[in-house]
Amino acid sequence: MKLEKSIYKEYKSYPEKIIQFGEGNFLRAFVDWKIDKMNKEIGFNSGVVVVQPLDNGLVNKLNQQDGLYTLYLNGIKNGEVVTEHSIINCIARGVNTYTDYDEYLKIAENPELRFVISNTTEAGIAYNEEDKLEDRPQMSFPGKLAALLYHRYKTFNGDRSKGLIFIPCELIDKNGENLKAILLKLADQWKLEEDFKAWLHEANTFCNSLVDRIVPGYPKGKIQKICQELGYEDDLVVEGEQFHLWVIEGPAWVKDEFPAHKAGLNVLFVEDMTPYRIRKVRILNGVHTSMVPVAYLYGLNTVRESVEDPVVGKFVLEAVFQEIIPTLDLSMEELEKFAHDVLDRFRNPFIKHELMSIALNSMSKFETRVLPSLLEYKNRRGSLPKRLVFSLAALIAFYKGKRNNENIHLADDLEVLNQYKELWGDYDGSEDYLVYIVKTILSNEKIWKMNLNEVEGLTSAVTKYLIVIEKEGIKAAIEKVMI
Ligand SMILES: NC(=O)c1ccc[n+]([C@@H]2O[C@H](COP(=O)([O-])OP(=O)(O)OC[C@H]3O[C@@H](n4cnc5c(N)ncnc54)[C@H](O)[C@@H]3O)[C@@H](O)[C@H]2O)c1
Ligand SMILES: O=P(O)(O)OC[C@@H](O)[C@@H](O)[C@H](O)[C@H](O)CO
Numbered sequence: 001m002k003l004e005k006s007i008y009k010e011y012k013s014y015p016e017k018i019i020q021f022g023e024g025n026f027l028r029a030f031v032d033w034k035i036d037k038m039n040k041e042i043g044f045n046s047g048v049v050v051v052q053p054l055d056n057g058l059v060n061k062l063n064q065q066d067g068l069y070t071l072y073l074n075g076i077k078n079g080e081v082v083t084e085h086s087i088i089n090c091i092a093r094g095v096n097t098y099t100d101y102d103e104y105l106k107i108a109e110n111p112e113l114r115f116v117i118s119n120t121t122e123a124g125i126a127y128n129e130e131d132k133l134e135d136r137p138q139m140s141f142p143g144k145l146a147a148l149l150y151h152r153y154k155t156f157n158g159d160r161s162k163g164l165i166f167i168p169c170e171l172i173d174k175n176g177e178n179l180k181a182i183l184l185k186l187a188d189q190w191k192l193e194e195d196f197k198a199w200l201h202e203a204n205t206f207c208n209s210l211v212d213r214i215v216p217g218y219p220k221g222k223i224q225k226i227c228q229e230l231g232y233e234d235d236l237v238v239e240g241e242q243f244h245l246w247v248i249e250g251p252a253w254v255k256d257e258f259p260a261h262k263a264g265l266n267v268l269f270v271e272d273m274t275p276y277r278i279r280k281v282r283i284l285n286g287v288h289t290s291m292v293p294v295a296y297l298y299g300l301n302t303v304r305e306s307v308e309d310p311v312v313g314k315f316v317l318e319a320v321f322q323e324i325i326p327t328l329d330l331s332m333e334e335l336e337k338f339a340h341d342v343l344d345r346f347r348n349p350f351i352k353h354e355l356m357s358i359a360l361n362s363m364s365k366f367e368t369r370v371l372p373s374l375l376e377y378k379n380r381r382g383s384l385p386k387r388l389v390f391s392l393a394a395l396i397a398f399y400k401g402k403r404n405n406e407n408i409h410l411a412d413d414l415e416v417l418n419q420y421k422e423l424w425g426d427y428d429g430s431e432d433y434l435v436y437i438v439k440t441i442l443s444n445e446k447i448w449k450m451n452l453n454e455v456e457g458l459t460s461a462v463t464k465y466l467i468v469i470e471k472e473g474i475k476a477a478i479e480k481v482m483i
Pocket of ligand 1: 022025056
């Protein structure tokens with residue numbers, strides 16, 4: 001028996017007021033869960049129409065299940081260990097822009113539409129100069145959105161009361177502002193009328209937002225057992241932790257239209273989300289990203305194993321408290337509490353968070369999540385933070401694509417993968433060649449936005465660690481850095 005509305009007695013249908021770009025695990029375990037709760041507890045009465053941003057995706061499965069799926073939330077809630085599950089019922093339908101473009105544009109014609117939510121990964125909010133208004137669909141997410149908004153503008157003759165509220169969730173700084181800037185650029189490129197741009201400015205509200213919840217996603221290893229217990233088949237089960245925080249930066253009145261706090265949800269409406277963003281990206285994501293190459297090469301597979309391992313766990317603890325926190329300007333007490341809480345979340349016994357799932361796009365993640373701490377440490381202390389530098393060396397070793405005899409399934413930008421393939425492919429076992437690899441990688445300004453060889457002492461420090469990792473193995477190498 002498949003999960004669908006006929007077997008879910010409480011099924012309710014809501015008017016479509018929210019368009020959501022992305023059907024991934026995170027949005028379903030975070031945003032849709034919140035909307036579902038708001039519908040059920042405070043009569044928010046809003047349905048979500050989900051748009052699949054890429055050619056491949058899950059909207060077919062979503063539609064086959066009438067938008068329903070089961071969410072498991074496991075972890076600590078109010079000091080108690082809790083594992084609970086519920087059926088999420090706020091998704092009205094899914095639309096694939098690649099097969100149903102007309103249906104997609106029609107969403108814009110709905111006068112009740114009010115919110116645009118997205119999570120298209122860090123790669124999603126990007127300008128693509130090849131996108132055209134006539135494309136069906138445009139390649140990029142902003143391209144698709146610009147076409148939809150223009151259609152709405154035309155449909156309602158520029159009516160200023162038909163604007164929308166945008167709350168993007170992509171983990172990039174000032175996500176809403178960036179999205180708006182790309183939409184305006186596309187409007188220029190497509191030579192759309194000036195009044196459309198005025199409508200974008202006057203009638204629409206672009207919030208910036210920061211999200212936080214660990215969502216390992218589909219519980220592959222135990223799905224059979226889960227479905228047996230549930231008594232139905234569900235292809236879209238998703239698993240997340242109990243903890244959740246959504247910080248929304250925008251005009252104060254947005255809170256009245258999106259009253260998540262009234263449903264007891266941890267949603268903060270703030271004037272400036274910068275401190276929250278820096279704290280989360282540099283500590284939580286920074287620890288994840290700096291830990292992955294070290295822990296994985298060390299032979300570990302999950303976040304929990306890594307923070308509980310006596311050696312890697314100590315490495316992580318020292319990296320966060322001695323090298324990341326000292327580079328931040330927030331209150332020390334708050335930072336330390338946040339870091340302890342994050343490490344507790346990483347120890348969540350219910351969550352099997354694979355290091356390899358975090359490893360996706362590790363090069364650009366290192367640049368945004370770890371490098372700022374490394375550089376700021378050097379700036380403040382005059383010396384290099386050895387654990388973060390070691391992590392960079394381990395990252396270069398990780399991209400060799402081998403853990404002993406096992407292949408590592410690297411997932412990154414094709415250019416990055418090709419560069420590493422070429423570099424490691426010609427490795428002759430000499431130390432001189434390792435120096436060459438480090439210099440070449442550190443000079444990649446496309447990734448680092450600067451030539452890292454110009455940071456005093458960095459090239460030699462990374463090379464020193466890479467040589468030990470290569471010659472003596474990661475276990476001997478990590479011991480050297482921990483002295
Ligand atoms: N999983 C987590 O724990 C978690 C927590 C907080 C934030 N996030 C953020 O959410 C993002 C998505 O995570 P997820 O777990 O839902 O992943 P997922 O793989 O389940 O979903 C990815 C979604 O992004 C879309 N997408 C991917 N590349 C795109 C592109 N170039 N253009 C447009 N759309 C694109 C896909 O179509 C899909 O809808 C991550 O990049 C991360 O920054 C994840
Ligand atoms: O989702 P990614 O791939 O951008 O990053 C991996 C993790 O660091 C991330 O998913 C965190 O678990 C999340 O940001 C917690 O809110």
